[in-house]
Amino acid sequence: MKIAMLSTGEEVLHGDIVDTNAAWLSSYLYEHGFAMVKRATVGDQLSALTEELLMLSFNNDVVIVNGGLGPTTDDLSSAAAAQAADCKLVLFKEWLQRMEAMYSQRGSKMPESNLKQAMLPESAQIIDNPVGTACGFKMLINDAVFYFTPGVPKEFKVMVEQQILPDLQRDWPNNTAFQCSRLYTFGLSESAISDKLDSLKLPAGYELGYRSYLPFIEVKLFGPQDALEERVRVMQLIYKLLEANVVSVDEPMLEHLGHLLVEKGLTLATAEQCSFGYLTSWLQSDEQISRQSGHSWILSTRDSEAIDHSNPLAATFALAGATREKCATDIALVTGRMEENRFTIALSAHGGEWGMVLEFNRPYGRKEAVKIISAAAADLLRRYLERKPMFGDYFSLKKTKEMFLPSSVVK
């Protein structure tokens, strides 16, 4: 079974919009066992659209077309579909009534221009759009099944999830869907992960995938849907091999930290020097972490230059202790000052204070550096909450010093 996608529109073709619908659809279908064989993108010219629809109809069983269903004159997907299938555009009264109802619910009259959105190829079957005026539709062009979908990401996703995937699963019942399990790692390169997993013999029907969002790499295990026990067993093997750098399983690190904080009923304050507010903003983008947070502060670059930094780790420990005391939280997590390519991170909690001096192995831009520093700090928090060894080893970061001061010494 061959499935392809066509993205339409000048704004996608000319790079004004990154085609996230395409990446999302490919990934979503792949996880459900429908691996896409080709994607194409063309602009808004009727001839180019029609030509591409025909080409795709010859080489594929299913084609999903995205975009070009709006009310304006440059939305031409329906017209191209009619031309490619050699049929007429006709008024679909049921959709016209739906649009009129949507407008009257909002207390306004449907503009004339929306009429166009109810003009569909004669042979089309409507696919409902519960959240917008552009209905989708399904039709044959030559022997291929085409699904036409709106470009607005929210409308597109709802339509694929609620209608197109179930339709595909009905039409292709022998397609075996994968189930996907995930691990999130920090501090390994993709090639290091692949080397570590090299010894692993996956059972038949299993496959590994990687996706990197700096500074994390997600390891995905695809396996048959009905073999839960076996997948759990394989996941445990993978976990063992990567354990030193696994930050969470089946949920991103941030959610995992939020769950841990709530579960243990602990509160957190942060103070930042070399991460300029990114650590706090990133942590608090999780609502659970935000609710467990005390005051946090971002030190000014100028003030921190005045502090004596002859012993950067001591200064960062002092900052962590002071933050925890001032903010009256259970834990304080801080980033110290950047000196050349070296920075410090520290955590202060009931049992004592832990800190590290880390050094970048290669130059990073400010944006990337701040993300890596924040992830390293968050990893210190994770290790504390999980009662794991506190000092990790990270690819791309050289550890030049690590130190633990038990509470008895701190006092």
Next chain:
Amino acid sequence: MKIAMLSTGEEVLHGDIVDTNAAWLSSYLYEHGFAMVKRATVGDQLSALTEELLMLSFNNDVVIVNGGLGPTTDDLSSAAAAQAADCKLVLFKEWLQRMEAMYSQRGSKMPESNLKQAMLPESAQIIDNPVGTACGFKMLINDAVFYFTPGVPKEFKVMVEQQILPDLQRDWPNNTAFQCSRLYTFGLSESAISDKLDSLKLPAGYELGYRSYLPFIEVKLFGPQDALEERVRVMQLIYKLLEANVVSVDEPMLEHLGHLLVEKGLTLATAEQCSFGYLTSWLQSDEQISRQSGHSWILSTRDSEAIDHSNPLAATFALAGATREKCATDIALVTGRMEENRFTIALSAHGGEWGMVLEFNRPYGRKEAVKIISAAAADLLRRYLERKPMFGDYFSLKKTKEMFLPSSVVK
């Protein structure tokens, strides 16, 4: 002249990577007058690759192929190119020597597997890669010129900028390049912008484009490269029509704010309640703003619940004044607490205190809401620094209250 792009690789096809190279290339070429007519994406199968190369060769004058030049066995672009052009893969000694030199400079020996990267189609001409081991190459397939380029974004961009674009400009000298000027707006919808610009009669050869990065919309004016005066005149007309919502010209808002702060020698502190650190982190992602920043703090959600919020604007004014005093900066910018869908922002400076209560017109997710709140706060700062009217009107935000307290009253 018809130009197309082919992206290759399972990771792009299956959505593990969003194809940012494609968006970048389309946009870059478009700005230089080469509008792409089609993009395609296929995986790593030799047959699918070869088939697509042939198809593209029939319908285009120039095709840029991205990816598949690495040393591993799933990198098959060179093999597919040779098959499509019906020629052999041969060893290009000059590239082999280059790779060996790269490795010996780093003090190591070239791995065997890299040899593959010097095996190119017989008829290919090498395109230098100054930053990696994958050289690009140029060759004819049927009558179309093909450029093969590496998938690593940095290597790809250098090659396009330094070699492929100049090559295209040499081969297609009659192509008229555009020059692009930009305006950044906050608080208008794309359709509102297009309505406002509707009355504008663009001279022949000019074109408008929009790009939205929530919550900003960038308005781009493309015009002939050599007509500077005319473009300035058209830009002024556009500026007039959108003035109330233009936040910067030819640079993003953040850079503009950084320049203004440095130029005026003013320092800034921030305090946040409903924006959870995003405002500070976003502002300080600009190095100039970061250097002009005093301490900033993120209030805890729990503490802020204890404050009396019967008059939210008064509470936010108090926070702004206290922040400015404590941090000893020229300006303090703060976000107050969120109450249902209402929030407050305020700025305290030498002349007094300005504040607004704003209300979301529709529900937003936490991530989007925080961006919009921060942009509204930053717009208060911009208006202060530019000596513009302090209270803006924003689509998607209803202003329920605005207030100015001159310093004399504050004291």
